[in-house]
Amino acid sequence: xxxxxxxxxxxxxxxxxTVTLSCTYDTSESDYYLFWYKQPPSRQMIxxxxxxxxxxxxxTENRFSVNFQKAAKSFSLKISDSQLGDAAMYFCAYRxxxxxxxxxxxxxxxxIP
Amino acid sequence: xxxxxxxxxxVICKSGTSVKIECRSLDFQATTMxxxxxxPKQSLMLMATSNEGSKATYEQGVEKDKFLINHASLTLSTLxxxxxxxxxxxxxxxxxxxxxxxxxxxxxxxxxxT
Numbered sequence: 001x002x003x004x005x006x007x008x009x010x011x012x013x014x015x016x017x018t019v020t021l022s023c024t025y026d027t028s029e030s031d032y033y034l035f036w037y038k039q040p041p042s043r044q045m046i047x048x049x050x051x052x053x054x055x056x057x058x059x060t061e062n063r064f065s066v067n068f069q070k071a072a073k074s075f076s077l078k079i080s081d082s083q084l085g086d087a088a089m090y091f092c093a094y095r096x097x098x099x100x101x102x103x104x105x106x107x108x109x110x111x112i113p
Numbered sequence: 114x115x116x117x118x119x120x121x122x123x124v125i126c127k128s129g130t131s132v133k134i135e136c137r138s139l140d141f142q143a144t145t146m147x148x149x150x151x152x153p154k155q156s157l158m159l160m161a162t163s164n165e166g167s168k169a170t171y172e173q174g175v176e177k178d179k180f181l182i183n184h185a186s187l188t189l190s191t192l193x194x195x196x197x198x199x200x201x202x203x204x205x206x207x208x209x210x211x212x213x214x215x216x217x218x219x220x221x222x223x224x225x226x227t
Binding site for chain 2: 042043044045047050091095100101102103104105106
């Protein structure tokens with residue numbers, strides 16, 4: 001069974017600074033998707049970034065970028081120029097080609113003004 | 114973009130009663146729908162997967178007789194919590210996916226059982 005681990009229950013960052021959230025996963029599949037989702041207090045799940053495992057190039061979306069290390073099964077999220085609106089729960093997630101999204105335990109990110 | 118709605122957004126029911134939560138894909142046909150449960154300060158846990166016209170597949174530990182899932186059409190899935198008890202109080206999130214496409218999440222339903 002696939003599992004997703006996030007070793008940082010809580011993180012904090014100064015506004016305008018950079019923070020990296022860690023994630024590792026376990027799978028026997030060779031092709032799959034990885035995601036970072038943001039869950040603000042409204043609890044609506046917001047897709048931040050997606051990575052296809054067959055792509056070597058790391059995904060980037062504006063201030064958000066990932067470091068995807070397939071051999072190490074590592075998938076970290078870097079948030080640059082942190083803003084107050086970035087404060088939320090962040091979930092790393094995995095999906096096989098046909099399966100459901102499986103979530104990690106989450107990291108609560110605080111942004112300090 | 115693809116929109117998934119849930120109704121109601123918040124429901125309060127008495128212990129022993131049943132409550133139904135609806136999940137709709139508003140602008141696409143969902144071949145597969147998923148139901149998740151999220152307790153406070155915890156992650157989303159997959160409860161079940163359903164394909165239109167087929168019986169739902171439940172995750173280990175989820176009581177299928179208690180959490181009835183009906184994927185009646187390509188745009189509607191319902192979750193019925195039967196004989197609800199206070200421990201069923203939680204946040205329930207549905208998700209819908211077209212074949213080979215992204216999985217989209219609804220806004221969630223907060224269930225409080227008194």
